[in-house]
Amino acid sequence: MRGIQLSLNQTQKPRLERALERLESLSSKSNPNASVTVADTIPVNYEDGVLKGHGTSELDGQVVATLCGVVERVNKLVYVRALRARYKPEVGDIIVGRVMEVAPKRWRLEINFSQDAVLMLSSMNLPDGVQRRRTAVDELNMRTIFEENDVICAEVRGFQHDGSLHLQARSQKYGKLERGQLLTISPYLVKRRKQHFHHLEQYGIDLVLGCNGFIWVGEHVEAKDDMVEDQANKSEQQNSKSTSSPNLEEQEQTYTPLEIRQNICRTANAVRVLSNLGFNITVEAIMETVNLSSTLNLDIHEMLGAEFCVLTAEREAERRSMLTKRKG
């Protein structure tokens, strides 16, 4: 079941209800009666020259919603912003996806969109960092870069003529995500921002908030741009690498310290709690939730319990009322 599925005890239940009521009263002040359901008429005051955007259609000269959501107006444009829906890509969005298929010269990624997205071999940097034409050999070696079921981070490049969605990964920050957890939440909870990659230094983890509602929490990896490095220098390194025992090195590579693993789990649980409650997912909100859990000395698994859920809701209500007070 979606949403809050916890057995709340007698004191927790009214507390949660009170917190949610408070949230409701806070939001209803700012934006009353803007929510519509399918086939509701949207009142338009100036009749002439209304631009009907997404989620609307015309019926007998009236603007009618085709989605459940919130009516938004920008000058003459009227559209309905859907809440729970699949991801709608926009050019430049940073997304996290999973490889479904390795096809000729491309990977197909599941990104919670109505079709699979396409990542062309030519629209990503090769791991050796050299800029060159992709050869048939590169094509054969595609599985060494990404395999099926790998989790990948990329950027939306745009729609092709045939309607397919193309991605690109032209920087070292994009690419395969390893040693962490992938969380799937509703995309409407993730807001588009300047920064979607976050390095939480005190925990040694990386947080990628994909616009498509896929969230990656993983061990921090140092993003180094291979292209800047001297070519000759690197080949030397490679030679020295091959001489040392590969087994030991491999072990070292796959090892994640326990503390970092716990941090990953704690952060992931924070995201779970917030998305269960239906709160917006931002780094600040996640960090606050993580801090709250660690100041309360809660175990990681206790974060998914009823008490923490209520506490998070109460704190969010507190935070939002502070915000509106400051504005007022």
Added chain:
Amino acid sequence: MEYVSPEGLRLDGRRPMEMRQLRAEIGAVAKADGSAVFEMGNTKVIAAVYGPREVQNRSQQMNDQALVRCEYSMANFSTGDRRRKPKGDRRSTEISLVIRQSMEACILTHLMPRSQIDIFVQVLQADGGTRSACINAATLALADAGIPMRDLVTSCSAGYLNTTPLLDLNYVEDSAGGPDVTVGILSKLDNVTLLQMDAKLPMDTFENVMQLAIEGCKAVANYIREVLQENTKQLEYRRGV
């Protein structure tokens, strides 16, 4: 047998033009894009919608519209006598088709080309009117999944027993062998998307019965709208700004 008592009460104590109690809940399946449970009295149906998503069978892909699929099934424990029903028997194939067609009539499929929408409905408790309950549940689940629709399809059945038109037949009344009219309408557009009847009815009584069923559909539509409105409001205020 007497289905309407001289006092004008039916077997389960309802008036002839009274519906059973409705209950709907959104978000019953965690991993689905949209889901709902819909109850009409003792009939209980769960629906889950997946998509729009990549078409599984490439040969079925359409370049100008979405592919809508529907699967209806009845849980083994849904009826009085527990029996294992073979998947894909004639009855469930027919109902799958009926649900798919009435849903296709309201989904704006041209907005989601090269994709597929899967609707799964399962009857958890059967007490007559499963067809209508399935359509209502599917509508709710589609709206929850954020799939653009022309209007909400709602459905309700009506029958004619003891020379009285009866709204929303239950299992006992349904198995009496009288006529059973199932109507599905788009409430805002006032279009009929589904009309099924077994047995025969004279023309003038048929019109009365159908009118009664349409009234039932409108009542269901009002209820569904309320549920959706409440759900949207809740999502919006929880999200905050």
